[in-house]
Amino acid sequence: MATIEFNQIQKSYGGVQAIRDFNLTVDDGDFCVFVGPSGCGKSTALKMLAGLEPTSGGEIAIGGRDVTDLGPGKRDIAMVFQNYALYPHMSVRSNIGFGLKMHGLPKAEIDRKVAEVADILELSDYLDRKPRALSGGQRQRVALGRAIVREPSAFLMDEPLSNLDAKLRVQTRAEIVKLQKRLGVTTIYVTHDQVEALTMATKIVVMRKGVIQQIGSPETLFDTPANLFVAGFIGSPGMNFFRGPVEKEGDVAFTRFAGARIKLAVPAGQLPFDNAIFGIRPEHIRIGGEGAEIGLTLVESLGTEKILHFQTPEGQEFNDADTAADHDDERDASSMLARVIDDVRYADGQAIRVHLPEDKIHVFNPDTHTALRAASGQVNT
Amino acid sequence: MRNHSLLGKIGIYAAVAATCGLLLFPIYWMFITALKPANRLRDFPPEFWPENPQWNVFADVLNSQPFGLWMWNTVLVAIATMILSLTVGTLAAYALSRFRLRGGQGLGLFILTSKMLPATLLIIPLFVVFRSLGLTGSLWSVIIAQSTLIVPFATWMLKGYFDTIPPELEQAALVDGASPLGAIVRIVLPVAAPGMAATALYAFVISWSDFLYARTFLTTSESKWTLNMGIATLKGEFVTDWNVIMAASLMAAVPIVGVYLFLERYLVGGLSAGSEK
Ligand SMILES: Nc1ncnc2c1ncn2[C@@H]1O[C@H](COP(=O)(O)OP(=O)(O)OP(=O)(O)O)[C@@H](O)[C@H]1O
Ligand SMILES: [Mg+2]
Numbered sequence: 001m002a003t004i005e006f007n008q009i010q011k012s013y014g015g016v017q018a019i020r021d022f023n024l025t026v027d028d029g030d031f032c033v034f035v036g037p038s039g040c041g042k043s044t045a046l047k048m049l050a051g052l053e054p055t056s057g058g059e060i061a062i063g064g065r066d067v068t069d070l071g072p073g074k075r076d077i078a079m080v081f082q083n084y085a086l087y088p089h090m091s092v093r094s095n096i097g098f099g100l101k102m103h104g105l106p107k108a109e110i111d112r113k114v115a116e117v118a119d120i121l122e123l124s125d126y127l128d129r130k131p132r133a134l135s136g137g138q139r140q141r142v143a144l145g146r147a148i149v150r151e152p153s154a155f156l157m158d159e160p161l162s163n164l165d166a167k168l169r170v171q172t173r174a175e176i177v178k179l180q181k182r183l184g185v186t187t188i189y190v191t192h193d194q195v196e197a198l199t200m201a202t203k204i205v206v207m208r209k210g211v212i213q214q215i216g217s218p219e220t221l222f223d224t225p226a227n228l229f230v231a232g233f234i235g236s237p238g239m240n241f242f243r244g245p246v247e248k249e250g251d252v253a254f255t256r257f258a259g260a261r262i263k264l265a266v267p268a269g270q271l272p273f274d275n276a277i278f279g280i281r282p283e284h285i286r287i288g289g290e291g292a293e294i295g296l297t298l299v300e301s302l303g304t305e306k307i308l309h310f311q312t313p314e315g316q317e318f319n320d321a322d323t324a325a326d327h328d329d330e331r332d333a334s335s336m337l338a339r340v341i342d343d344v345r346y347a348d349g350q351a352i353r354v355h356l357p358e359d360k361i362h363v364f365n366p367d368t369h370t371a372l373r374a375a376s377g378q379v380n381t
Numbered sequence: 382m383r384n385h386s387l388l389g390k391i392g393i394y395a396a397v398a399a400t401c402g403l404l405l406f407p408i409y410w411m412f413i414t415a416l417k418p419a420n421r422l423r424d425f426p427p428e429f430w431p432e433n434p435q436w437n438v439f440a441d442v443l444n445s446q447p448f449g450l451w452m453w454n455t456v457l458v459a460i461a462t463m464i465l466s467l468t469v470g471t472l473a474a475y476a477l478s479r480f481r482l483r484g485g486q487g488l489g490l491f492i493l494t495s496k497m498l499p500a501t502l503l504i505i506p507l508f509v510v511f512r513s514l515g516l517t518g519s520l521w522s523v524i525i526a527q528s529t530l531i532v533p534f535a536t537w538m539l540k541g542y543f544d545t546i547p548p549e550l551e552q553a554a555l556v557d558g559a560s561p562l563g564a565i566v567r568i569v570l571p572v573a574a575p576g577m578a579a580t581a582l583y584a585f586v587i588s589w590s591d592f593l594y595a596r597t598f599l600t601t602s603e604s605k606w607t608l609n610m611g612i613a614t615l616k617g618e619f620v621t622d623w624n625v626i627m628a629a630s631l632m633a634a635v636p637i638v639g640v641y642l643f644l645e646r647y648l649v650g651g652l653s654a655g656s657e658k
Contacts, residue, residue, distance in 0.1 A: 052552050073558040085549035089571045102558035146557070 002063030002076075002153035002186055003028050004049065010057035011044055011210075018044050019210045022058070026188065026203065031180055033189045035197040036207035036233070042190040045207070046156050049188065051075050063153050073102070078147035082159040084139050086131040086146075092118075093127040096145045103150075117149040120179075137168050144176070148183065155180070155187040161196065173200060194234050198222070206230050228320070228369040231279050231362055237307065239279045239362070240336040241318040246271050257356055258292035258313035265374040266363045276372075277318055277364040282307070284360035285338035291355030297335060299346045308338040308346060310354070320369075408631075415439075415627035422623055438628045448629065450604065451611035455589060456636065458523050458607060462588040463581050466528045470535030470580065475565060477536070478543035479551075489540070496533035503529065504597055511598060518602035526594040531587055535580045542576030543569065578647035585640050608633040 004026040011019035019041045026032045034042040047053035049060055051072035059068045067075045078099070086095050093114055100110045118124045121141040131139055140160065147155055160176070161169045177200050180187050191197055197204050198218045206213040206221065206229075214226040225231035231239045244255035248268040254261050255278060264271075287308070298309035312318075317334045338354060346352070363372045414422060416434040442448055476482065477489050507526050508517070516522040546569060554564035570577065595610040606614075612629045615622065 047552075050552075050556055052555065072552070072555040073560070077556065079553065079556045081549045081553060083547060083549055085547065085553040087550065087554075087568055087572075089574075098554070098559075099557035102554075102563070146553075150557070 003061075004032075004063075004154060004186060004188065005061040006045070006049070006058065007061070008058035009045070009048060009055055009060065011041070011048060011053070012056045017210055019048070022212060024205060024212070024215060026186060028186055029184045030202050031177065031187045031189065031200060032203045032205065033191060033197040033201035034205045034207060035191055035194055036213075038192055039209075040207045041210040042192070042207055043158055044210075046079075046158055046188060046190050050077060050079050050156050076152050077154045077156055078150045078152040080143045080147050080155070080157040080160040082162055084131075084143040084160075084163075086139060086142055088131055091128050091130060092123060092134070092142050095131065095142055096123075096149050099146065099150045113149050114145075117145045120148075121145050136164055137172070140164060140172060144179070148179070148185075151185075153186065155185050155189075157187065158190045159192070160189075161191075162193075176200070195236060198234065204234075206233060224371070224373065225362065226371055228277065228279070228364050228371075231364070231371070235281055237282050237337050237339065239281050240285075240312075241277055241279045241320075241364075242312050242316040242336070243275055243318045243366075244278050244316060245275045246273050255361075257316070258294060258354075260290075260292040260355075262356055262361065263358045264361065264363060265359055266372050267374065270372055270374075271363070273366055276366050277369070279362035279364065280356050280360055282337040282339040284357060285336075285340075286355040286357060287338060287340055287342075287344075287352055289353060289355045291353040293351055294354050296346060296348060296350050296352060299348055301346075304343065305339065305341050306346060308340060308352070309335050310338070310352075312336050411627045411631055415624050415631060417624055419622055419624055435624070438624055439632065442625055442629045442632065446611065446615070446629070447606075448608075448611070448632070451606050451608045452633070452636075454520060454605055455607040455609075455633075458520055458527070458591075458595075459585050459588040461520070461524045462527045462531065463584040465524060466531040466535050466584045467577065467581055469528070469532050470539050471570070471577070473532070473536045474539035474543055475569070477540045479548065489537075492533045492536055496530075496537075500530060500593055504593065507594075508597060517598050518605060520599075520605055522598040523591065523594045523607070526598065527588045527591055531584045535584060538580045538583070539573070539576055542573050546572050574647050578644040582641060582644050582648070586637060589637055 004024075006022050006024040009019060009022035010017070011022075022045060024032075034045060036042055044053060048055050049062075051067065051070060051074075055068060059066055061067060062075055062077065087098065090098065096117060097110045097114045100113060105113075114127070115124070118127055121144060123138065123141055123145060126134060126138060126142075131142065134142065140163070143160065147157075157176075161172055164172060173196060176189075189196075189200060198221075201218055203215065204218060204221050205215050208229055214221060214230045216224075221230060221234045225234060225239075228241070232241070242257065244257060246264075246268075247254045247256070247261075248271070251268050253264045253266060253268040253271050255264060255276070256262065257278075292313070294310045294313075296308055296310050300307040300309070312334050319334075364370065365372060413429070413431055415438055416436070417428070417431045418433065418435055421428070421431070473492070482488065503526075507522075507529070511517045511522045511526075516525070550568050550572065551561075551564040554568045555561065559567060590609070591607070592609040592613065595607045596613070599605045599607070599610060608629075612626060612633065615626050615629065
């Protein structure tokens, strides 16, 4: 059990910078998730922490001890790989016990610990099998067992669930969280799936192109994303974005959505622009009332929960590489979603009124794409 | 094989039988030639099974020639060559497969091209080198010369095999506390066992069948003759006892079959092991 610190970590491959100015402190017992799109450097950061990849600059400390120049075996960490990396020529028993054997534990003690871990992970019946005779879920548990049997000061996991089917993934997700709580071991978990990040983490690190975008709890990231990228990446379905004018009356600023005037929580003094980018989550859009009238293009019904699609008002479309690539729903760039839970029946083509509550609107600087906020001003990135 | 018709099956067996016949015929011919009395060898039409098989020819070979000594020398050379080329080849292949070496790809190709030089081209420079090292007449000359021929190919065979082993396997071992060499010895080599076995067999067979190097470096030291060298001397200037030569050659081939049978389980058994997802 230990804290983990990255201090100004850099990594370049040849001339390409894969990680830039990576600073992070993970507290003892934290479940910290690195999340970001493919190629953003999550695995690289994890491998540097494991000692499998040399750093190009900066220091890494585990439990207050500088490990930057130590080999992987001397860092007192255990790792779970995406492909599990089980030793194919060894039985499950030897796979789990390998680390203990390398650390010179007596055989009786290894056997005892392996049996204990096998019991926790329900692997006792498979101890004498070879990995190739196991199902995907069982292999995944062997990989977990190999990590926990060592009782290391930190677990590192690189997309350990991505080879499981959807149902097993959800199940195992919960099991890993429970196991981590029980053992209290500081964990760094890499995924590109923001749902995994939100459900598992106590601390999320959102990365993009080798740069940390924001660090915070799931709630912080969801409620107060630091920039457009985080806003678009976290949440499902993802946040709606639109362009709008900035109109000022004294200290108060307004924008317009489909003609309707909306007061902004951000004071006019913080908005030295003629227009800005605005965001609202699909679950925050209100239907009915005095809002702007809009025609539905598609209704997806999941029983009481419905996803309503409608066109972004003409001229207000916001299209940007920052957000577009990472929505996991199939909205096209010029439509917006509202998520409603009610008993009303909606039909394609129906006209409805939508209302955007002012306290739920996120405002972004149109040039830098950073979020602008009323209370604390501009959020640091 | 499930859905083949009867006719299809017959066709397959016929093809297999034809292939086997083609491959085994020379061995059959060696065998009956060995069993014929020397004066019946050139009979025409030939006998397909000798009327009066001379089984004692095998014992004669063992008694009248230092056959055991030749065999022993050949075994020593083959095993030493196998170990030497496998060790060098494994280390080189691992480096080529895992490390991003500056010009690594060029180096790999260079190693392969050196394999394309014919042995006859290398033999004179090698002879000069061995003579100045005082190695001519020693089994080491043949061992080293054969290894120069085998190592490039062994390196490529093994590199191909190592490339299929995911590096995460060694990384997991490193994290588990193994040393880099320990990770290779405990994880990579056992997983690569089929590739190692195939390469070992290749090295053994090439070494066993060498004649050129033995003939060049060992001619003057009779006590160091290998089988191929020794058998070649049975061919006389005026008379050649072909039946004796055939019997000796047959016996010389037996250890190869033994080595193959021993390595076979690694060749087949491990092929499906690979890495685990
Ligand atoms: N050995 C390497 N040599 C050169 N570039 C590399 C190397 N390893 C990674 N990179 C580059 O570094 C960047 C980060 O890679 P990394 O594997 O950390 O991404 P990731 O966030 O884990 O992505 P994924 O979700 O696809 O696993 C990528 O652009 C990748 O191409
Ligand atoms: Mg990765």
